[in-house]
Amino acid sequence: MRSHSRGDRFLRALRDDRSGNVLAITAASLIPMMALIGGGVDVSRAYMARTQLQSACDAGVLAGRRAMSKTGDYGNSEKAKANTMFTFNFNPSTFDATNVSYVTEDNDDGQVLGTATATVPTLVMKLFAKRTIDLSVDCMAELQIGNADIMFVLDTTGSMGNSISWGEPTKIEGLRSAVRDFHKTINQAVNDNRTRIRYGFVPYSMTVNVKGLLENGDMPYDFMADTTNYQSRLAVFNTPVYEQNVQDLGTVNETYGSAISSSNCTKYGDNKYPSSSGKNPDVSGTAPNPVTTKEYDWVSWKKTGRSGNTDIGTCVRRVWTTRTTFTLDGYKFTTWRYTEAPIDTSQLKRFNGVAVATNVTNAMTDSAGAYDPVRLAKMNGSTASGVGSTNYSWSGCIEERKTMTPTTTLPTFNPWPEDAYDLDLNLTPFDEDSRWKPHWNSIEYSRSNYDYEDSTSSRSTASGSCPSPMMLLRPVELSDNVNDVPAWLDTYLNNLVATGNTYHDVGMIWGGRLTSPSGIFASNVNLDADKINVSKHIIFMTDGIMEPTASGYSAYGIENLDSRIAPRNYASTITTRHNLRFAAMCNAIKAQGTTIWVIAFGTSMTSELQNCASNGRAYYSSNTEQLRNTFKFIAAQVADLRLGR
Numbered sequence: 001m002r003s004h005s006r007g008d009r010f011l012r013a014l015r016d017d018r019s020g021n022v023l024a025i026t027a028a029s030l031i032p033m034m035a036l037i038g039g040g041v042d043v044s045r046a047y048m049a050r051t052q053l054q055s056a057c058d059a060g061v062l063a064g065r066r067a068m069s070k071t072g073d074y075g076n077s078e079k080a081k082a083n084t085m086f087t088f089n090f091n092p093s094t095f096d097a098t099n100v101s102y103v104t105e106d107n108d109d110g111q112v113l114g115t116a117t118a119t120v121p122t123l124v125m126k127l128f129a130k131r132t133i134d135l136s137v138d139c140m141a142e143l144q145i146g147n148a149d150i151m152f153v154l155d156t157t158g159s160m161g162n163s164i165s166w167g168e169p170t171k172i173e174g175l176r177s178a179v180r181d182f183h184k185t186i187n188q189a190v191n192d193n194r195t196r197i198r199y200g201f202v203p204y205s206m207t208v209n210v211k212g213l214l215e216n217g218d219m220p221y222d223f224m225a226d227t228t229n230y231q232s233r234l235a236v237f238n239t240p241v242y243e244q245n246v247q248d249l250g251t252v253n254e255t256y257g258s259a260i261s262s263s264n265c266t267k268y269g270d271n272k273y274p275s276s277s278g279k280n281p282d283v284s285g286t287a288p289n290p291v292t293t294k295e296y297d298w299v300s301w302k303k304t305g306r307s308g309n310t311d312i313g314t315c316v317r318r319v320w321t322t323r324t325t326f327t328l329d330g331y332k333f334t335t336w337r338y339t340e341a342p343i344d345t346s347q348l349k350r351f352n353g354v355a356v357a358t359n360v361t362n363a364m365t366d367s368a369g370a371y372d373p374v375r376l377a378k379m380n381g382s383t384a385s386g387v388g389s390t391n392y393s394w395s396g397c398i399e400e401r402k403t404m405t406p407t408t409t410l411p412t413f414n415p416w417p418e419d420a421y422d423l424d425l426n427l428t429p430f431d432e433d434s435r436w437k438p439h440w441n442s443i444e445y446s447r448s449n450y451d452y453e454d455s456t457s458s459r460s461t462a463s464g465s466c467p468s469p470m471m472l473l474r475p476v477e478l479s480d481n482v483n484d485v486p487a488w489l490d491t492y493l494n495n496l497v498a499t500g501n502t503y504h505d506v507g508m509i510w511g512g513r514l515t516s517p518s519g520i521f522a523s524n525v526n527l528d529a530d531k532i533n534v535s536k537h538i539i540f541m542t543d544g545i546m547e548p549t550a551s552g553y554s555a556y557g558i559e560n561l562d563s564r565i566a567p568r569n570y571a572s573t574i575t576t577r578h579n580l581r582f583a584a585m586c587n588a589i590k591a592q593g594t595t596i597w598v599i600a601f602g603t604s605m606t607s608e609l610q611n612c613a614s615n616g617r618a619y620y621s622s623n624t625e626q627l628r629n630t631f632k633f634i635a636a637q638v639a640d641l642r643l644g645r
Contacts, residue, residue, distance in 0.1 A: 050135045053090055151514055206465050235360050356392050468497055515536055543600075583608060
């Protein structure tokens with residue numbers, strides 16, 4: 001048998017004896033345990049740093065894209081705002097981070113892209129030669145728009161044809177560019193071809209234009225009145241004209257009853273002897289009653305003797321007698337009477353040419369009377385003759401329907417006046433008072449008296465203006481090319497004209513009417529409402545304060561004669577009253593769920609304009625560049641900023 005040494009026996013005993021093994025095992029596993037725990041600590045710390053880095057990256061690109069929405073460019077200023085927001089949201093000292101970098105840029109899709117990097121030192125893993133952890137995150141901000149209806153209510157008054165400063169385009173040219181910029185920004189925001197965007201337009205000045213609504217069948221012709229009271233003029237015919245019938249009753253010779261001188265015989269032949277009060281001819285009776293006329297001439301004188309130093313003799317004259325009777329032929333023009341008068345508008349409202357009497361100098365009528373210019377033109381060739389007329393067609397602008405009867409105190413609109421049909425956004429016309437009237441500048445005349453004036457002096461029609469036609473909400477074509485502007489939109493903007501005074505309330509009334517979900521255009525407003533959610537917006541832009549005119553011709557007639565807004569002798573209060581109506585309309589529109597954005601372009605941001613806007617959405621633009629940036633900014637707000645990855 002093999003013998004074992006003492007050494008061998010010790011080792012075997014040590015091997016078989018398990019007491020005290022824990023210490024050895026713990027010592028052997030300490031290093032891997034430290035690596036595992038330390039790695040978890042450092043990874044957790046790196047994760048928190050990365051989370052903050054990602055949040056800061058997101059905040060930066062959102063700030064940069066928002067800044068880009070205001071200017072349309074992504075340059076140094078916009079990048080600086082992105083960097084400022086990044087720095088505000090990421091604090092390197094919290095993690096002892098180094099090599100912090102943040103780089104942003106934009107792309108052709110209107111997105112702002114960002115990359116943020118940082119290096120975070122390890123706390124434990126550095127014992128195992130892992131001294132730092134490198135972090136890198138990407139971020140992106142873009143505009144994403146849902147379905148939206150946007151109604152542009154645009155001031156196109158005369159001042160929009162001017163430039164704010166020398167060398168700048170006219171304000172209306174700037175407006176056209178701004179709306180195009182708005183559309184380009186919306187184009188950038190759409191990333192789903194199922195998105196529906198619609199634009200509508202209400203150009204306004206002293207009234208609005210419904211031509212497109214009528215011709216397209218969006219608004220029935222029955223909504224327009226067949227007869228309208230205008231401050232016009234009547235042609236007065238009360239000067240009779242007679243046709244004369246002359247009857248020859250024959251010629252006789254008369255001999256003077258005694259001898260007279262030759263000179264007196266001549267006088268006798270002229271029917272002026274023996275009384276110089278005689279006449280030639282001798283007329284008895286007065287027209288139009290029958291008139292007898294005797295005409296005389298000298299025939300002969302024959303000497304029969306002398307009386308003192310004068311030769312005397314017999315004198316003969318000839319007498320021609322006629323009888324004239326009169327038949328009434330008609331009446332000629334006497335004067336124009338300037339007054340309010342009802343005039344037929346049944347054909348005018350359908351855009352048919354309507355003849356209007358304009359030259360009555362040689363006109364005659366069968367019957368005496370006062371005739372409005374349309375009726376008189378119709379009479380020509382039947383019961384009138386010699387009437388010169390001009391054909392007119394309606395432009396499509398309107399006089400508003402009946403409003404509340406004004407009082408000397410200012411209206412409060414609390415409670416809402418039931419008889420203010422013009423302010424009711426949802427009322428369907430049901431009688432002449434609730435129908436709109438054609439705005440007919442060609443037959444509207446001003447005057448100095450409230451009631452009427454008879455005058456033959458030359459007068460011109462009252463000053464008035466008609467903006468471009470309104471347009472209901474219609475889908476707008478969106479394009480992958482953000483610079484594409486639909487041809488119809490481009491044409492519409494080019495056709496905007498600058499004319500007239502500023503009536504903000506008229507524009508806002510129709511902006512509200514064309515966006516009301518319960519009104520006469522509800523089928524258009526609520527299109528597909530059962531399938532999609534749609535945000536509704538009015539963008540109201542003006543370059544001036546409320547500026548109604550008492551003597552001009554507006555949607556409320558000639559205000560100092562029609563007295564629809566203010567009672568007689570209170571024309572000086574019409575600006576205040578129109579402002580109150582404007583405020584009432586703004587509140588009514590906001591109550592129906594529409595967001596109002598207000599832009600004051602080169603004019604004061606009045607309290608009325610500021611209060612009209614929804615939740616502070618009122619903006620001031622001092623020049624064309626700022627106007628374009630404001631429209632782009634509003635488009636970005638309508639679209640909303642979204643984060644992407």
